[in-house]
Amino acid sequence: MNEHYYSKQPTTASNRQTIQATLRGKSYSFVTEAGVFSKREVDFGSRLLIETMEFPKDAKVLDVGCGYGPIGLTAAMLASEGTVTMLDVNERAVATAKENAERLGIKNVRIMLSDRYEALAPGETFDAILTNPPIRAGKSIVHSIFEGAFERLRPGGALWIVIQKKQGAPSAFAKLEETFGEVREVAKDKGYRIFKAIKQN
Secondary structure, eight states, rough: OOOTTTTTOOSOOOEEEEEEEEETEEEEEEEEETTTTTTTOOOOHHHHHHOOOOOOTEEEEHHHHHSTSSSHHHHHHHHHTSSEEEESOHHHHHHHHHHHHHHHHHHSSEEEEOOOTTTSSSTTOOEEEEEEOGGGGGGHHHHHHHHHHHHHEEEEEEEEEEEEGGGGHHHHHHHHHHHHHHEEEEEEEEEEEEEEEEOOO
C-alpha cells in the first residue's frame, strides 16, 4: 500500500529539516519531517490561503489537516486574542506542529490527532475554519471536510479553502454552494483558488 501524507502512522524514515518562510510579513522557522505534507517548503497553495484569510483578533479558529503547522500557527498570530485548534490524522504531522508551536512560543493553540473532526467535543463550534484539503485522499474525504465544516461553524462563520483548478476547484465550488449556499472566490493565482463559504445566520 502506498504511503501518503494523510497516513496515520508514516513509516518513511525520519528526515527532519528546518525551513524558513515569510508569512503575513513575519519570518518563521519550521521544523518539517518526512511523511508530512510539503516538507521542503511552505507550498504555494498554503501561502495563498495564509495571505488571504481574514478573521477577528479574538476569533476561535480551526485548521483541518494542519501538517507541520504553517496555516494554523500563522492564524494563531493573527488571532492573538483568540484560540486556534489544529487537527491532523498524521501522527508525525501533529508531533511536528506541536514542536513548531513550542519553538515559536505560540501559546494560544491546541494541536490534536484527529481524523477530520472526530477529536472535537460534541457541539464545539468556530468562527473560522481553514483547510488546504488532502485532494489525493479522494473527493469523498474532501467533501466530508466541507460538510463537517458547516456543522462546526457558528452562524456567520466562514470556511476558507485553497484548491487547484486542475485538482477539482469547479466541483469543490459546486459542493460548497450546495452545502453553504453563499460561496465566494476571494483570490486566485497560478491555478489556485481561495474559496470562502459563509454559514448563514
